Amino acid sequence: MAQCPPRLTPGMSHLLAMLCLVISGWLGSLSANAADILLTGAEDSAGAQSFVEALRELRPADSVRFQPLADLPAPGKLPADIRLILLDLPSLDWRLQDSHGPATLVLRISRLQARQHLGDAQPPRLSLLWSDPPLDRQLRLTRLLLPQVKRIGVLYDNHSEFLLKELRQAARPLGLEVVSERWDNTQDSRPLQALLDKSDVLLGLDDPDLYNSKTAKNLLLSSYSRQLALIGPNAGFVKAGSLASSYSDQGDWLAILDGLLDQPTATWPRTYYPPRFKVSSNPQVARSLGIEQINEASVATLLAEGERRP
Template sequence: MQKAVRRVLRVGLRWGLAWAFACAAQAHTVVVVTSDANAGGVETADIVVAELLRLGLHAEDIGRTRAADIPRIVTAKTDTRVYLTLGVESLREVLKANVREPVVAALIPRTALERTVGEFGKRSGAALSALYLDQPLGRQLDLLRLALPDAKRVGLVLGPESLAQQASTVAAIRARGMEPVVGIAVTAENIFAGLKPALEDSQVLLAVPDSLVFNNGTVSSILTATYRARIPLIAFSPAYVRAGALLCVYSTPQQIGAQAAAMVQAQLRGSNSVPSQYPLEFNVRVNDSVARSLGLSLREDQLSEQLRRMERKP
């Protein structure tokens, strides 16, 4: 008898939680979607929620959920008006669920966004706007020139994802009076064959985001190779700078969160098309030990301000 009562209570609790979830979901104007695969997503979600509250939304208007729960939310036919996805997995699950509401995708590199949309985007009729995780190429090249004004030959290693941008990347480098030295790596086996010419004939190596070339399994070996060649690496992540790259330009979770919240607000105000965009605010991170070993004296605050002044010029 007691087992039967406990079983009824458990079933009742599950139904009660599901009903409460559905009711709560219907009240959420904005749903922020995070995933276990993106460690920075939770921190950024906290910032986005705080910023949306500051912009005038009420706490009951904002829902938070994990990517794995998206199918249940969509099935519940909620009153959600905008989905904000943080990371690749979150965007993938939202597009797979065939949502019709606008989607703002943040914490996602441009190449990963294009790959995900190509794979799942046709299944969804949602209007999609992205806040790219990576910095604009022009900003990275301007930082390179500020930090290393004598560098004229810029090494690159391009993989399957970044090869599509080869022409525009080469043009941007040449427009700044430098010459690109391009190595190609189309498989994991020839990454270092592609790295060799980029190091032998260049004065600096620019890391271009590509999941085959730059990942947790390759970055240590790439950094070791640049150190031995005394070729500084301009990275796209503070983690790479901590590991041994010379410097990078990056945006903090606070900066990304504030910009993502502004994009969500624009959607809620009825903007027909919120354009995809790169981070507006940024900082520079320098590895002082690497800089000293190369005979360089670089200040993060000075480089950041110089970059901002360059971008403010008409």
């Protein structure tokens, strides 16, 4: 004869009911607190999808999705509570067409790109996350690797000239002098040679008109023929032959985004240099300049310890 399941006591029934209410409330709270995170760019590339998937894994409680720029309405027609992340310059131009719209993070934009697209303006509800390493960090990297140098040589053109004032202000407390030469025509080596004559080291600004695949050979051969190092302008140029640079990789950017997305959008900074970064160096170049092997992790730690950013 089959046995009937034991009856629940009134106390046990009450406990189970309360547990159901607690679980339902917890699930409802998770749903209510979940953020709607929309990433967009002109192209639905493999790189964009990989980045979105990595962010989705970091934030499983949120709705994280990519939508191509062509499929989006005007920014002002998006829900106000969406957290919008722009992945490229076309998406920035699209966002700038409308002063209304949700709070927006502009990911990995250089100072020069912002200048070209925004001028001196800082549109509301936009947070610019800089891709190029901060100038003071690059100067301190130079001091750590080459403590004997005093004169920092800098090439600039009409796009990057606005950075010189900031660079000189950052150099002064470090006891460094910035010497510069305007280089509007990269086919003419005279400004480069003149700068090498009066510099102890070259510091590259992240200006693609000056530092690119066409100018790399001249820049590097000219500087190393004088036994002068080139710092920066980015990790890509370190592979080409510059001595070292600080940079932030995808893991750093994901961690930075994760932290910002935990904050209310009203507290997002207007401009932001990533506090997480690494140092890349070129061992072959270091050896040719008589520099001891660079411990990239230790140098990055020293740089980070010296920074006090809000």
